[in-house]
Amino acid sequence: EAGVAQSPRYKIIEKRQSVAFWCNPISGHATLYWYQQILGQGPKLLIQFQNNGVVDDSQLPKDRFSAERLKGVDSTLKIQPAKLEDSAVYLCASSLAGEFEQYFGPGTRLTVT
């Protein structure tokens, strides 16, 4: 069974630029999560989708972050414009609907200079 795929693996941008991350969850997983993991901290949930609807985006900084999951499969997380404090690893995870076990992708390491 293929795992959660993410791209790119690494990205370096300058502050005020835009960036987008892509996630392909495990086939059949209805629930998709985006987490932000700052160095030295645990992951923090940014947004949770159930199919193509948003379940929880209470911790998403909506002035600069956006996410979509148009067909209920792949998802894109965008930051526009980026700030220095956005430097982090962005993790995508997926799970079967109603299940607590989440499967994580390898993450995208973003560096904002």
Added chain:
Amino acid sequence: GEDVEQSLFLSVREGDSSVINCTYTDSSSTYLYWYKQEPGAGLQLLTYIFSNMDMKQDQRLTVLLNKKDKHLSLRIADTQTGDSAIYFCAEIGGSARQLTFGSGTQLTVLP
């Protein structure tokens, strides 16, 4: 909000047992998890325990839960160099139904 606390570092000798501790504040936690993160990789679920259990054993891993003290521990028997990684405690429960992670414990296994 809910909080999960872990010590930052632990060093053990190869072959010894490792014990990683975690405390949490959410009294309505349903599940508690241990994840492992190796350098440059995502999080791998190691094991989990339901809140009505006080112990779970899975091969070299033993999870102990003291619900009264809101304390969770992960014991790794016969620790190997391949166990060197960051270990995250996480909990889910209550109305939030989202995972809350600790800051992680860096386990270093010395030869």
